[in-house]
Amino acid sequence: VPELPEVETVANGVHTRIAGETVLDATFSGLAPTFLTPPHILGPALIGARIEGVRRVGKHIVCDLTPPAGEPTQFLVHLGMTGRLLVSQPEVPRPPHTHAALALSSGRELRFIDPRRFGRLALHTAGPFTGPGSEPLTISPDEFARLFRGRKLAIKPALLHQGLLHGVGNIYADESLHLARIRPSTPAGRISRPRLDRLHGALQSVLRQAIALGGSSVSDYVDAEGHRGFFQLQHRVYARTGLPCSTCSTPIRRVVLGGRSTHYCPRCQR
DNA sequence: ATACCGACCTGTCAGC
């Protein structure tokens, strides 16, 4: 599900609703590997802690915690493919696949729900969490170009590689490549600097628009309040196989690159 | 070091 715009929307929503609250209790169900940090360590670290704020780093949701004693810590939530982080009234029944529920001082619950169990919960104590790669929204054109220098990897899987840029997923990789008019299979290291600059601008523009519309709800993504996003209505290529390109009417083509479905216009993207 | 590919999970939907 969730890529940068969806994770940003969820983090902002959760922040608005629970910043400043204290965790009164924590209940977990399910097993490793959902819990990168096992429940018997996670529980005591969370209970009694004040949630200073909630923010996004790459595709991670970071909750900044101040425990009653000791050093500040960070509670990391990765939504994987189907993860949800919801703030709910406790009387609302917990949906199936609820793996964590944190009781908050306001009486509400912060719930982590994840049917497919690709999501991860972890405690991060070794200094500020910075994520595996660079931030797409703030990286400079120079740094952006440097990421791809000398790489034979196709640009599409390169955009998905979190150690380079973190936060970009399958939807926004396809959408930004269409906006930049670059063929997804082009070896990353063989793209000219002007075209990389165009991609840098296209990626930032697509991500910002998607954040403004609350992300893309392709099947089941919802934000912290359970609301769907609207950016799926703006998709130019993603999941539009066979439909006419918005620019030139050529049918959108689907191929598999790096094991992921990839959508592009064979005429606009060379 | 880099790049590819299957594995990890559950749910949904199209086709027979």
Added chain:
DNA sequence: TGCTGACAGGTCGGTA
């Protein structure tokens, strides 16, 4: 109606 297979927004680890 019910089964089967393909597919899904992500990431990791093993292998070439």
